[in-house]
Amino acid sequence: MAKLPSMFSLGNLLVLSLALNLSLILRMVYEREEGYRGKGSSCLKKQRGSLMADSGHRGALNLSLGDDSARASHSQGRERIINLDHGDPTVYETFWRQMGDKTSITIPGWQSISYFSDATNICWFLEPEFAKEVVRLHNVVGNAVTEGRHVVVGTGSSQLFLAALYALSPRDAAEPISVVSAAPYYSSYPSMTDYQKSGLYKWGGDAESYEKEGPYIELVTSPNNPDGFVRGSVVNRRQGLLVHDLAYYWPQYTPISSPADHDLTLFTVSKSTGHAGMRIGWALVKDEEVAKKMTKFIELNTIGVSKDSQLRAAKVLRAVSDSCDQEREGDSFFNFSYNKMAHRWHHLRAAVQRSGMFSLPSFSPAFCTFFAQVLEPQPAFVWLKCEGEIEDCESYLRGHNILTRSGKHFGVSPKYVRISMLDTDDNFTHFLDRLSAIQSS
Amino acid sequence: MAKLPSMFSLGNLLVLSLALNLSLILRMVYEREEGYRGKGSSCLKKQRGSLMADSGHRGALNLSLGDDSARASHSQGRERIINLDHGDPTVYETFWRQMGDKTSITIPGWQSISYFSDATNICWFLEPEFAKEVVRLHNVVGNAVTEGRHVVVGTGSSQLFLAALYALSPRDAAEPISVVSAAPYYSSYPSMTDYQKSGLYKWGGDAESYEKEGPYIELVTSPNNPDGFVRGSVVNRRQGLLVHDLAYYWPQYTPISSPADHDLTLFTVSKSTGHAGMRIGWALVKDEEVAKKMTKFIELNTIGVSKDSQLRAAKVLRAVSDSCDQEREGDSFFNFSYNKMAHRWHHLRAAVQRSGMFSLPSFSPAFCTFFAQVLEPQPAFVWLKCEGEIEDCESYLRGHNILTRSGKHFGVSPKYVRISMLDTDDNFTHFLDRLSAIQSS
Structure with missing residues (x-):
């Protein structure tokens, strides 16, 4: 370390x-x-x-x-x-300019032809190189357990957030499952949850005052957006399903206490390396069925995730891990x-x-x-x-x-x-x- | 021509x-x-x-x-x-390999930092270079009117299809608007429409047998997927809203009869140039409010579209237009x-x-x-x-x-x-x- x-x-x-x-x-x-x-x-x-x-x-x-x-x-x-108003992460541009050609990528015209990246993977549109660098970076930083996890790539962590709601919602329930988060919560959670008027899930408001019986999804953002505090779940009932949004769990923002070890965690390059324009996020998912359903969501939503950006993200994550190498x-x-x-x-x-x-x-x-x-x-x-x-x-x-x-x-x-x-x-x-x-x- | x-x-x-x-x-x-x-x-x-x-x-x-x-x-x-089973467009890889370095793109590590591409555009995440090449290619091929249209970029045309449903659905209607298409229709339309169980729109089946009163959305795919026939709308009632999916309206697949001149048309690089892995599609939208709502959908869905792939798509579309230049x-x-x-x-x-x-x-x-x-x-x-x-x-x-x-x-x-x-x-x-x-x- x-x-x-x-x-x-x-x-x-x-x-x-x-x-x-x-x-x-x-x-x-x-x-x-x-x-x-x-x-x-x-x-x-x-x-x-x-x-x-x-x-x-x-x-x-x-x-x-x-x-x-x-x-x-x-x-x-x-x-x-x-x-x-926005959290546009342009602060890191200077660093990437200083890196010069080290993180440049050249993509020939005949690449990214196929929809498929790895037909043998549950997440068939996941570029293996990207998955490898995600695992390596978590190991270098020590901020998440990757063993026994499926990596699901998304068009930013926003898409993965929606994929998680889709995957965790019970099919054929009498009413949509409630999605809650302790206030102050990320301002986009309510509108992202409700804009499609989904019959699967519905925004349930502040987790602190949530009192309904039955299954629910709690979003735990740690460190929290907007206030930066480290958080844990607050409802803590038997039928709770947790989504951990760890977009800011990186050493520049917060002390890394231990590798996060949850059922479903979300990360994004936007906040870790600052490449928001790539639109690349990833989820670490313990349960195979949940990973399959999240993959299905992304298939129906966008038939996969830009290969070009996955390849670039792999190069950028590699550069971050390499830069932490003591010998460099x-x-x-x-x-x-x-x-x-x-x-x-x-x-x-x-x-x-x-x-x-x-x-x-x-x-x-x-x-x-x-x-x-x-x-x-x-x-x-x-x-x-x-x-x-x-x-x-x-x-x-x-x-x-x-x-x-x-x-x-x-x-x-x-x-x-x-x-x-x-x-x-x-x-x-x-x-x-x-x-x-x-x-x- | x-x-x-x-x-x-x-x-x-x-x-x-x-x-x-x-x-x-x-x-x-x-x-x-x-x-x-x-x-x-x-x-x-x-x-x-x-x-x-x-x-x-x-x-x-x-x-x-x-x-x-x-x-x-x-x-x-x-x-x-x-x-x-899939329509993976690997057939064109040979052409792009033959082009060698002409369509290679180098992206430096400090690019694609910001979420924004052009904050003055309705579609604020649209790369101007990509929009320019879309317009040029339509003019070269003569397959779509671009004048008086807003270009909205999407993560493939799938995302734009969902964005169109979102944009065209009436807010606060008593029930979801019906989405119909004449059979045989694209096999993913029903599941893409219904997987979120949206309260805004709902799959209504074969347009030929659609008889409900009131507003509806008809999907017109021409040439049609799966059968390749040229199509027009079939319901033709007063409150109909049309989405034209023209993914295959390119000279290699069908004779170009005239520039398509509809309210909302969808295209994709996957089928035009064969770069499915880029996940880039575009919509030509006549109504400004519809373009705004589609943009809002993509904002809530994925906070924009990969800049890397937009830049690559611009280069590939430019190469296609250039290759039609008589002097080359x-x-x-x-x-x-x-x-x-x-x-x-x-x-x-x-x-x-x-x-x-x-x-x-x-x-x-x-x-x-x-x-x-x-x-x-x-x-x-x-x-x-x-x-x-x-x-x-x-x-x-x-x-x-x-x-x-x-x-x-x-x-x-x-x-x-x-x-x-x-x-x-x-x-x-x-x-x-x-x-x-x-x-x-």
């Missing part, structure tokens, strides 16, 4: 940071990002290229947020709309992404503290088996609460040209909003700038 | 062919395929590489069915299972594919006539605006009827290790079966061989 270096004192860091961030707002100095420095870890100890000469705490305190911030047009000022030179993907998130969260916390108008969730540090160190969660979304008189946080921030997603879409109060932490450096820099400006206005 | 050359007499051809085919069965001579020769057409006149030296009628009479037939293992004999050297895609289908249909008709146990649909020749000549349809499937005592044609052929799809799945008698004409040369050669063996057994 990879180890995180002993880090600087968070208290020292905060004080220094507050001072320096003030100068950020005033001076708008944009420099190249450096991120936290690592020492003594396998995945974190190696830094690439020009960063290798640096040492000490400068990375954490660096005022810039990345390459493209230098290109930001400051003339746009406060009229510029900063859209952080250069930054590992999780080193880069952990540092990136740490850097953003650090600056965000400082900005929020300065403002006094908002609050953030408070996370408990936990031991991360991947980095072999106690670390704090640093979620892919900020779950921001407007304090004081502001009842509709989304509208309030929209008034400052910051687009976020209201808590009401997640089944809770509109005093909360979800804000993406995965956007471009440029957008994130402007967001922090804007947040600070609110405080001073 | 491209022109087909004046062709040899079909009568002469048949006599010669029957004699020569007999020797095929006895001798199993495998040579390189040549196909029909073209003269005087823009798309058909140019032959590639070693074929250019040939002339006359040898192509049509050639006994071989392609490169890979030479590699067929004859030792497997009658135990070998020939699976022609080499075989055009439609020349190759037309010849391939003509060759297969010619040999199939001969084999069926010899057997005396089966019959085939009889098609009327029609003027093809693309080839500027009167031509016969040569569908992607054989709609074979077992004559005489055989009531279950699928079982009968399975007894001879030929897997086909029974007429009962298409809403008609089990005396019919659907057989793919798009499989590998090797499989098709063995199929003809087996069909002839049945007659002699």
Whole structure:
């Protein structure tokens, strides 16, 4: 397992940071990002290229947020709309650009002709190379048990979510099975469950207040979208069927506690490596019949999953696993992404503290088996609460040209909003700038 | 428009062919395929590489069915299972291999990061390059009006079919809208319509016997899967909504009569260029609100469509359009594919006539605006009827290790079966061989 270096004192860091961030707002100095420095870890100890000469705490305190911030047009000022409603994971583009040709793929015109990838597999449209890299990456990261599991590939984990509902719903039941999740739950769960008005399954709302008898499906998202907390099931009744959405159970977002060992877990490249445009997700499924039914769903829905994207995803996952190889030179993907998130969260916390108008969730540090160190969660979304008189946080921030997603879409109060932490450096820099400006206005 | 050359007499051809085919069965001579020769057409006149030296009628009479037939293992004999149940379009692989690097695509690791392709488009996940090539190809082939249409991309046309049902179904209706199609209809329509038990739409069976009042959706597949006939709508009532599935409306399968000009038409690369593994289809949609709803469906279903495959599809469609350019050297895609289908249909008709146990649909020749000549349809499937005592044609052929799809799945008698004409040369050669063996057994 990879180890995180002993880090600087968070208290020292905060004080220094507050001072320096003030100068950020005033001076708008944009420099190249450096991120936290690592020492003594396998995945974190190696830094690439020009960063290798640096040492000490400068990375954490660096005022810039990345390459493209230098290109930001400051003339746009406060009229510029900063859209952080979606979780578009463009934050990792820099890493993949730095990798150069290593993860390029060339697909000849005569490939991907057949519908079939492996007619002997339950999931007959699963590219064997992709399946192999999924298993390898889980073994490298230690975030999921793959032994005794069927891999089912999907057009993103959205399709696999629907496939899971289809597979778990009883046939010929008198009424649709209830699908529940503890609030705040992922805002798309209700509409994804109900848009087809299926007679098989139906959105049942907040799992915390679910009281019906009989079978139900509970969606457990951990770490949770939108708030980033680690979760377990909450209904815990005899006839419960669980779907674990572990899209964010990767070392850059949360300490890896142990390999997830559930009946049905969902993952996606969108959030792990940041390749949302590929539309590739995967499920690890214990029960063969469930895997067969999920495969049947995808057959009826889209007759399989893009081979091109499966092949590309295989190459990208391989590059991530390779980058964690202790013998290799250069930054590992999780080193880069952990540092990136740490850097953003650090600056965000400082900005929020300065403002006094908002609050953030408070996370408990936990031991991360991947980095072999106690670390704090640093979620892919900020779950921001407007304090004081502001009842509709989304509208309030929209008034400052910051687009976020209201808590009401997640089944809770509109005093909360979800804000993406995965956007471009440029957008994130402007967001922090804007947040600070609110405080001073 | 491209022109087909004046062709040899079909009568002469048949006599010669029957004699020569007999020797095929006895001798199993495998040579390189040549196909029909073209003269005087823009798309058909140019032959590639070693074929250019040939002339006359040898192509049509050639006994071989392609490169890979030479590699067929004859030792497997009658135990070998020939699976022609699916319409896996591997027939075109030879063409794409011959194109070499021209249609290879290299995708760097930092591409396809974002969910978005063009946030200003109704279909925000549509790659502009793909949309451009779709419009260009329709203009080159003359098979669909694109002006005043919105292009919606889907994960194959299956997803677009479901998106169309979703978009056309009335919200808040007392009962689901009926979805009908004239038998024999595509075997997957009933299960695709009903597998989610949607409250929005419901399979209503054969359009010919549909008599309910009120709104309905009619699926018009032309040329039809399974039987290859050109079709129009049959219910023709005031509240009818039409979805035209034109997957096979391409010059290799059917004469192009005029540009299709409907409210909602579906196409797919699987059947046009043969790249089924890409899972890319597109819809041409007249009504903006319908295009928006279809986009919403795909957003909820899979949050967009693989960018990688869209980019590859753009390159492949561009190569097809380019290959029809009169100034270019080499075989055009439609020349190759037309010849391939003509060759297969010619040999199939001969084999069926010899057997005396089966019959085939009889098609009327029609003027093809693309080839500027009167031509016969040569569908992607054989709609074979077992004559005489055989009531279950699928079982009968399975007894001879030929897997086909029974007429009962298409809403008609089990005396019919659907057989793919798009499989590998090797499989098709063995199929003809087996069909002839049945007659002699």
